[in-house]
Amino acid sequence: MKKPLHLWQVPILPGNVYAINDALSAEGAADDYETCLKHLVNSGVIAKSEASGFPKFDLQLLGMGPDGHVASLFPGHPLCKESKKWVTHILDSPKPPPERITFTFPVINSSANIALVVCGGGKADVVQRALGNSGKNEEPLPCQLVSPEGELKWFLDKAAASKL
Numbered sequence: 001m002k003k004p005l006h007l008w009q010v011p012i013l014p015g016n017v018y019a020i021n022d023a024l025s026a027e028g029a030a031d032d033y034e035t036c037l038k039h040l041v042n043s044g045v046i047a048k049s050e051a052s053g054f055p056k057f058d059l060q061l062l063g064m065g066p067d068g069h070v071a072s073l074f075p076g077h078p079l080c081k082e083s084k085k086w087v088t089h090i091l092d093s094p095k096p097p098p099e100r101i102t103f104t105f106p107v108i109n110s111s112a113n114i115a116l117v118v119c120g121g122g123k124a125d126v127v128q129r130a131l132g133n134s135g136k137n138e139e140p141l142p143c144q145l146v147s148p149e150g151e152l153k154w155f156l157d158k159a160a161a162s163k164l
């Protein structure tokens with residue numbers, strides 16, 4: 001079995017990693033992270049999307065849950081409709097931990113590129129729903145709301161793609 005790749009195994013300067021301050025409440029940590037992001041945009045470290053005014057990451061690497069959630073944006077949750085904040089918090093996540101912070105869809109979708117990486121047979125049904133032809137009349141899942149300014153590429157292992 002291949003070993004998982006962790007962030008600390010790739011050559012990223014520690015100063016380029018911006019960790020969540022988990023000593024704060026979820027709300028405080030989200031505000032703190034948004035302030036950090038604003039500083040990075042104002043100082044030119046991260047570009048700003050001319051189209052949206054939100055930060056424009058070169059690449060966002062997203063996973064997806066078996067319910068179709070991405071980041072901490074869960075199906076049917078009002079946070080999926082957040083249109084002003086850059087970073088927000090959730091106190092009632094249906095998947096543990098209940099308290100999380102997350103980029104909002106405007107930030108996710110202002111990215112130049114997004115890689116959606118999905119592994120495991122437990123996600124095959126939702127991959128089929130998201131990428132197959134069924135379920136056209138259902139409310140879109142969060143994974144179906146991912147729409148970057150540039151390219152979106154899905155990376156699936158065989159098990160996740162088994163129902164396509």
Ligand SMILES: O=C1O[C@H](COP(=O)(O)O)[C@@H](O)[C@H](O)[C@H]1O
Pocket residue numbers: 062063064065066069070071072095119
């Ligand atoms: O809770 C989460 O789960 C999804 C899926 O995680 P995985 O370990 O099954 O790939 C993850 O993409 C998301 O960022 C996280 O909030």
